[in-house]
Amino acid sequence: MWFLFINLEHPPVWSDNELKAIQSLSLAELKPPPPDPTNLVANSAQAARFGHKLFFDEQLSITGTIACASCHIPTQNFRDLLPKAIAIGEAERRTPSITGGAYSPWQYWDGRKDSQWSQALAPLERPLEHGGNRTFYARYVLDKYKDEYELIFGLGPDLSDIDRFPVHAGPLENLDWNSAWQKMTLQDRDSINRIFVNIGKAIAAYERLILPEPTRFDEYAEALLSGEEITDYSYDEVEGLRLFIGRANCIDCHNGPLLTNNEFHNTGILSSGGEIPDKGRVQGIRELLAEPFNCFSKYSDAPDSCTELSFVRTGPELIGAFKTPSLRTLKPPFMHKGQLATLKDVLKHYNEAPASMIGHNEAKPLNLTLHELTQLERFLMTLETSQASESKWLKAP
Amino acid sequence: MQIIRALFFTLIIISQGNLAKETLNVNYSSNIEPIAINVMHEWILTIESADGYPVTNADVAVEGGMPEHNHGLPTQPKVTKNLGNGRYLLQGVRFHMSGFWEMKVTIRVEGYEHVVIFPLEL
Numbered sequence: 001m002w003f004l005f006i007n008l009e010h011p012p013v014w015s016d017n018e019l020k021a022i023q024s025l026s027l028a029e030l031k032p033p034p035p036d037p038t039n040l041v042a043n044s045a046q047a048a049r050f051g052h053k054l055f056f057d058e059q060l061s062i063t064g065t066i067a068c069a070s071c072h073i074p075t076q077n078f079r080d081l082l083p084k085a086i087a088i089g090e091a092e093r094r095t096p097s098i099t100g101g102a103y104s105p106w107q108y109w110d111g112r113k114d115s116q117w118s119q120a121l122a123p124l125e126r127p128l129e130h131g132g133n134r135t136f137y138a139r140y141v142l143d144k145y146k147d148e149y150e151l152i153f154g155l156g157p158d159l160s161d162i163d164r165f166p167v168h169a170g171p172l173e174n175l176d177w178n179s180a181w182q183k184m185t186l187q188d189r190d191s192i193n194r195i196f197v198n199i200g201k202a203i204a205a206y207e208r209l210i211l212p213e214p215t216r217f218d219e220y221a222e223a224l225l226s227g228e229e230i231t232d233y234s235y236d237e238v239e240g241l242r243l244f245i246g247r248a249n250c251i252d253c254h255n256g257p258l259l260t261n262n263e264f265h266n267t268g269i270l271s272s273g274g275e276i277p278d279k280g281r282v283q284g285i286r287e288l289l290a291e292p293f294n295c296f297s298k299y300s301d302a303p304d305s306c307t308e309l310s311f312v313r314t315g316p317e318l319i320g321a322f323k324t325p326s327l328r329t330l331k332p333p334f335m336h337k338g339q340l341a342t343l344k345d346v347l348k349h350y351n352e353a354p355a356s357m358i359g360h361n362e363a364k365p366l367n368l369t370l371h372e373l374t375q376l377e378r379f380l381m382t383l384e385t386s387q388a389s390e391s392k393w394l395k396a397p
Numbered sequence: 398m399q400i401i402r403a404l405f406f407t408l409i410i411i412s413q414g415n416l417a418k419e420t421l422n423v424n425y426s427s428n429i430e431p432i433a434i435n436v437m438h439e440w441i442l443t444i445e446s447a448d449g450y451p452v453t454n455a456d457v458a459v460e461g462g463m464p465e466h467n468h469g470l471p472t473q474p475k476v477t478k479n480l481g482n483g484r485y486l487l488q489g490v491r492f493h494m495s496g497f498w499e500m501k502v503t504i505r506v507e508g509y510e511h512v513v514i515f516p517l518e519l
Binding site: 058110222251252256261262263264265307308310311312313315317360 | 439468472475496
């Protein structure tokens with residue numbers, strides 16, 4: 001038996017294809033985020049500083065208690081540890097991390113938003129999240145942040161006439177607010193929408209700066225690819241990585257330096273307890289195309305350059321499909337509604353690849369041994385990091 | 398005049414149904430090389446008759462997928478421009494996985510349908 005143990009002391013042998021795959025996952029390969037022409041202030045430092053304040057501002061909610069940072073907790077890699085987000089009430093799905101979100105053409109688990117600014121607006125109006133309405137937010141921001149707002153976006157309208165601009169008005173479910181919104185002129189609604197959209201664009205300028213930090217895997221990849229001596233990566237972690245890029249097929253979807261293809265897959269995840277199965281991407285596309293703040297809309301700064309939205313595709317395989325999450329924000333519980341509590345549960349699920357409740361499970365059973373699943377788990381844990389981005393962006397301003 | 402005659406000749410062949418039995422020559426070139434995953438890009442499709450004449454009035458549709466995974470492309474590519482001389486601009490191409498892909502090009506011309514499948518290993 002002794003020769004087996006000696007063998008483990010030797011550096012692992014990687015094929016050229018395996019080395020290429022490891023390199024493709026390394027954070028060193030990550031390019032700067034793609035431009036967002038739909039948001040003219042996306043790369044503005046002033047807008048990012050303003051967005052930073054808005055992101056942490058609990059007054060940006062009807063109760064005065066909920067900020068973006070309440071669920072997207074900076075020290076938890078901009079997510080929380082709950083199966084479903086809890087703000088004013090409990091939301092339908094898990095809080096996705098915003099780390100590296102600037103790289104994704106689609107936001108949310110079902111991709112019903114196609115920009116970070118458009119995404120940032122939705123929770124503000126949802127009753128279970130921030131619970132407010134458009135005139136409320138426009139009024140608050142123009143009042144509290146007047147100078148910063150106007151420095152970036154120009155002079156805001158005078159909202160002092162409450163007959164024209166009611167204290168509470170917005171186009172969504174609340175009947176009183178909706179009725180007040182319907183009584184406003186189209187021009188006044190547009191003025192409010194502009195301010196509302198600018199709030200989202202400032203928040204997005206901040207969110208674009210939230211990027212992942214290197215992990216133990218990246219240190220290993222860097223050392224391996226530059227031929228340095230490697231001491232801090234165990235045999236099981238190495239073999240787990242080999243499975244990840246090989247027989248376990250994880251790299252099919254969890255590809256690139258963010259370990260996600262930002263696309264949608266049905267992998268046979270059971271619905272959350274007591275719920276009918278979630279339709280996922282097929283419903284997300286319907287909502288995206290009807291979305292008043294999508295790339296084609298008049299509130300987009302580049303409605304003629306919507307390459308992703310112009311070629312968006314739906315199809316039966318997107319029934320029950322959800323966005324591949326980045327594994328750089330790996331934290332339990334897992335999946336879009338936190339259905340799987342531990343990494344072991346996740347690996348067991350993919351190893352068995354059960355039939356989907358709706359649609360078709362793309363994944364096939366892996367038939368890995370328990371030992372191999374443990375190796376995969378060990379490797380995945382080398383992707384863990386609680387930090388994202390520069391520390392100055394992690395604290396309340 | 399040479400070109401016009403050539404086109405006329407091609408169209409006559411199509412209208413007689415000979416092209417339906419023939420193999421069209423279809424090629425593609427991508428504006429990124431090598432083709433990388435997760436990058437939106439464009440192709441130019443070039444369509445010729447078997448004897449080398451450009452097919453200029455085709456109606457071209459493209460779909461793609463991974464037969465081993467039983468799923469399609471993440472996008473719906475479309476021919477957005479007939480560039481003339483048998484060349485067609487295909488926009489909205491993006492692959493989201495490495496592995497074996499098939500791109501199926503359906504060419505309808507003068508009432509006949511031709512299907513070309515490009516295998517791709519990414």
